[in-house]
Amino acid sequence: MTDHQHSSCSCPHHWTQAAPFTPAWTQLTPSTTGNTHQDQMDTPNPVIPSTATLPMCTPLESRKAGPGKVLITVSIPAESIITLPTKALEIKMIRKHLKITQCRFFNCVPTVPGIPQDTPKLFLGGFVRKDIQYSEVVRRTSTTVEGSIKDFVVDIPISCVVDLGKHLISPSVHFDQQKEYGFSRSAPLPSGFSSKDKMLSSDLSEFNIVSQEYLNHLPSCELLFSQINEMDDALDRIPLEGGPFEEGVFRTLQEKMIILFQIRLIFQTDNNRNDDDDDHDHHHKQPKHHKHSKKKS
Numbered sequence: 551m552t553d554h555q556h557s558s559c560s561c562p563h564h565w566t567q568a569a570p571f572t573p574a575w576t577q578l579t580p581s582t583t584g585n586t587h588q589d590q591m592d593t594p595n596p597v598i599p600s601t602a603t604l605p606m607c608t609p610l611e612s613r614k615a616g617p618g619k620v621l622i623t624v625s626i627p628a629e630s631i632i633t634l635p636t637k638a639l640e641i642k643m644i645r646k647h648l649k650i651t652q653c654r655f656f657n658c659v660p661t662v663p664g665i666p667q668d669t670p671k672l673f674l675g676g677f678v679r680k681d682i683q684y685s686e687v688v689r690r691t692s693t694t695v696e697g698s699i700k701d702f703v704v705d706i707p708i709s710c711v712v713d714l715g716k717h718l719i720s721p722s723v724h725f726d727q728q729k730e731y732g733f734s735r736s737a738p739l740p741s742g743f744s745s746k747d748k749m750l751s752s753d754l755s756e757f758n759i760v761s762q763e764y765l766n767h768l769p770s771c772e773l774l775f776s777q778i779n780e781m782d783d784a785l786d787r788i789p790l791e792g793g794p795f796e797e798g799v800f801r802t803l804q805e806k807m808i809i810l811f812q813i814r815l816i817f818q819t820d821n822n823r824n825d826d827d828d829d830h831d832h833h834h835k836q837p838k839h840h841k842h843s844k845k846k847s
Contacts, residue, residue: 612715
């Protein structure tokens with residue numbers, strides 16, 4: 551991206567595909583096929599950018615869906631610029647799949663008088679896998695165009711931090727503790743004190759401590775639904791030389807997406823644990839067969 555593009559783009563989900571480059575090992579290895587088209591295809595996958603701050607997004611819906619379960623619906627806007635490996639006559643099909651790679655819950659610190667109260671957050675990250683199928687011109691006349699179908703797969707990274715608000719009831723956070731304790735000590739006093747008096751204090755020659763470690767459980771996530779609404783526009787379309795006057799080719803696409811998805815956040819509670827234990831016992835318990843003795847006539 552140029553400096554002008556950097557200054558004019560403030561969208562946190564704007565992503566630009568990395569510029570193609572020639573790997574060092576290909577410069578040292580002589581070409582045996584002389585296929586320049588294949589050299590254009592040997593470009594690395596774009597690297598997911600990192601940043602110091604993440605955008606906040608308000609969930610469209612956040613509601614309880616049972617003991618320890620919360621349904622969260624999120625809408626994330628994203629924009630990207632994609633460069634195809636070769637010039638395309640037109641896009642035939644784009645298949646998209648949402649992949650969630652991070653779903654990390656951050657609980658808020660317990661309320662302390664005089665300190666502002668924060669809200670729970672949910673860090674979401676992943677990418678949209680796009681499989682772009684397009685036609686590439688092979689031969690053309692003034693009235694006809696013959697082409698072949700090409701396929702290009704690219705991953706568009708997305709990230710968002712969901713503010714779960716003040717109404718979400720989640721299990722409280724338990725903190726580790728260390729507590730010291732001591733024993734009383736009675737020692738005689740030096741001269742100058744009454745022989746009936748003794749010095750009562752704690753024993754400074756000992757160190758006793760109790761350490762408590764509590765292992766909090768992170769909730770698990772399930773992706774239930776996703777919907778991707780997108781618009782793709784060619785940025786560098788030019789007329790097809792030697793072809794019909796209305797035809798053109800391009801390589802650069804500007805894509806805008808609205809990614810709507812719903813996840814289920816599952817907290818480990820006593821109810822969930824008891825349900826799991828009951829299911830485990832139910833599957834492992836063998837039914838008892840009662841023997842009925844026959845009466846002798």
